[in-house]
Amino acid sequence: MPEKTENQLRFESEYKGWLRGVAGDVASRMFRLPGDRREGLLEAYRKLEDPGKLFFTSPHLQRITELVGEQASNFIMVETEGITIFPSIYSSAPNTLDFALAMSRRFYLDGLWYPIIALNSAYVEQSTDKMLAFALEHEFQMSRIYEDISLEFRAPSPGEKKLIADAAENTTIGKLNIIPDELRQDEALMLRLTEIMPLIPKPYSEMALLCYLEDNVTQLCSRGIKSRSEDEEAFGRELFEEFNGWRDVTRSSYLLYVSEVHHRLRDSFRGYV
Secondary structure, eight states: OOOOOHHHHHHHHHHHHHHHHHHHHHHHHHHTSOHHHHHHHHHHHHHTTSGGGSEEEOTTHHHHHHHHGGGGGGSEEEEESOEEEEEOSSOOSTTOEEEESEEEEEEEETTEEEEEEEEEHHHHHHSOHHHHHHHHHHHHHHHHHHHHHHTTTSOOOHHHHHHHHHHHHHHHHHHHTOOHHHHHHHHHHHHHHHHHSOEEEHHHHHHHHHHHHHHTHHHHGGGOEEOSSHHHHHHHHHHHHHHHHTHHHHHHHHHHHHHHHHHHHHHHHHTTO
């Protein structure tokens, strides 16, 4: 394995520092929960140290298809107990988080591209039909925009990500005639879920999605899409190698994150002894 560059080492150090800061916020949230719920949530974080346990095939495919039609068949639909977290694209303040109850990705594996949408299972069960359709349509929009950008064989910049998210949301709000009260109620549901569901760093969620795909590729290979050009094929191989190269760091960072959450909780309770 080649030695890591200075930039890679700096990124790892900064990422782990960010995780430690987030772990403090997570521990503060958990400290406010009743003891049984707190222990159950901590156990959920530990269970998800196995990335193969983060995602599972959606048991709500019939409802999803009834809400959004045949568009759903263009994606592999999975669910998770976790909520993806990442540094806010709307704030420059350190440790300010954005939360994702739905996430769309397009992975390359063994010569094929796989579009996947991941949904938080509690959100699917508790959201209204209209707002679940909103979440799905939003991810369809995001996926289309990101696919167009990927044809340029590059990743979007942080500024582009904000513009993409805003454009997808505004388009979907208009398409489904979402009113402000519905958005407020949906946000309130999201905030309730962030208090009681595992908050999973985005790199770990993405790695776990790829693990799900690898574990189930025999059943899913018929859903794969061939590259449209040699350049796209080469880009896919490059993306896979990049993901592969970060697996160990991503998993060890999640283990650090869970350990830090546990230690912060333990230190919080010491003040009450």
